[in-house]
Amino acid sequence: MQNSLKQISGEVERILKSSSFPEKIEPEFLRSAVLDYPLRGGKRLRPAVLIWSCRMLGGSLESALYPACAAEVFHNWTLVHDDIIDDDDFRRGVKTCHRSLGGYGRENYGLDDSGAAAFGLNFALLAGDLQQGWANSLLLESVRHGVSAELALSLMDRLQNYVNRELITGEALDVELSLRNPLTVCPAEVERMFELKTGVLLRYCAESGAMIALNDAAGASREVNTLGRLAMSVAVAFQMRDDYLGIFGDEAKFGKPVGSDLSEGKITLLLLKSLENLPESGRSELLGSLGHSSYNMDELNRVRELMVDSGAVDFVQKREEELSAAALAWLGELPENEYNQYWRELINYLLHREK
């Protein structure tokens, strides 16, 4: 799997670097901002899922490559705008797009703090808007690489009418949840938000790969459906693991401050299940421990204890196992080959990762 991921990363980077779309963007610092996240690397999970699904069913790498790059750039524009919304400072260990642009504005246009913040926000907003167009443009390029016009139109329609709408709805629900009293949110709302915010794009990738392999513009084949459900389960389990690592992870491995979810008052399944199950005293204690600016080990360990004792950790781990068992069962209904094996390894990796 690692070799395949590495090869896919190389191909994606090659295509993104040779794409003509960004070339004509001005000013130069905006062009750099558009290229920034897409060229920062990362796991290239979405391209891999699209390509493996296509190859598993006998499709060619070439026909899947441009749609895979489109999915990656699409993912990246949502990150740029997401980072504005969360006002995050870092992404993959480097300054976020709007922070980096803000610094550029300060240095090159002599802006003060508020001027630099506005500069960063405005140009990061436009960088994400451009990336949305770039993603669409990469997908259209697939008609010159073995994808029929009818199929390209269908993939395009799904990218707008399904991915754009549902993913942004998920993002909006995520923001909205964080503004509500946790006691008024039910666990099913969080799981649905995961499906929309993370699941929809991964499902689209898996389905697209299958549709390309089978030249199935309607997307009605059994394999398309099976791969779609598989990807959705994996995405939701992945998000649950992410929330778990946000509290129980090893900071050195996880790469972001453990406890920051508590500081931000992030509504997670772990938190909701704990609040649901704890007696009144524990519930008050847990609610009182949200929103601090930082957490020492004693405070963090007390939160962990409450979450374990409430049975929330067991609940979430059980749900993760259910989802991964379902995913593995679906894999059993698909052709057994090396790409099926990569999928298995991916599920195993995502659900046992510590970072």
Added chain:
Amino acid sequence: MQNSLKQISGEVERILKSSSFPEKIEPEFLRSAVLDYPLRGGKRLRPAVLIWSCRMLGGSLESALYPACAAEVFHNWTLVHDDIIDDDDFRRGVKTCHRSLGGYGRENYGLDDSGAAAFGLNFALLAGDLQQGWANSLLLESVRHGVSAELALSLMDRLQNYVNRELITGEALDVELSLRNPLTVCPAEVERMFELKTGVLLRYCAESGAMIALNDAAGASREVNTLGRLAMSVAVAFQMRDDYLGIFGDEAKFGKPVGSDLSEGKITLLLLKSLENLPESGRSELLGSLGHSSYNMDELNRVRELMVDSGAVDFVQKREEELSAAALAWLGELPENEYNQYWRELINYLLHREK
């Protein structure tokens, strides 16, 4: 022309209201925000240009309608994000999208001023992102209304690879110009910014209408080219008129405070030409009169006097006349029918309007 515009408005509104795309957006206030600008009315200039260009060359209304609606929604997402960038309060006499959403957040989520501002910004950002997807989705719908798959792919490619990129580059240059010392900006930069920010979408509309009428997916016909140039000239002349009315307009007719361009230090052709032509004393006086929070009639009249005396007003009016003369000459090379006549009336209206 007015009857045709009215009919087109009605058709556009009917299609936007019956489109299924917005239906599934949540939360409900975000769905309303997505529908807000597109249903506020306005002249529907871009749909009209697309439809008239198609009808002028013998194409059907039905085949042009969805692309026309796509162009209108595309225009609207750029307005939503533009209003965030300029932090404007009003659009067409009603609160801007982010201001309106901010008010919603204050009332329904008990947010304070800064919380409401963040709420407004975040959800308006997502509303614009959704509208970009909606626009693309409307364009794809055209394959069910008489547009071939090949042509739809070509229109889609132009919407991404030309309109998205060039229009946003124009928007970025507009923001960037406002941060520079006016003495370092040359008039050609402003005219180019007009071409990108306003001209590109209007040109796309005119060309698309012709491509649909002629079923010309390559867009290489003489008529496509002629209509494209025509639209570009009209758009640039329109923007020049806008800048003129920003200083010389009658506030009661123009609908926005005359002098607000001066307050904001907006870089206009009028300003640049004045600075270029005035002697040192006049140049200093004009520069010193920028950026005040408001202008009384005496102050405004002095600025007007400097602009007239410098010859800048003559220069800009002459440039407008050149552009409209070119536009009329291009119309002469196209079929003489009622749609050609609408184009003529539009040019006449845009260049002599006082609001």
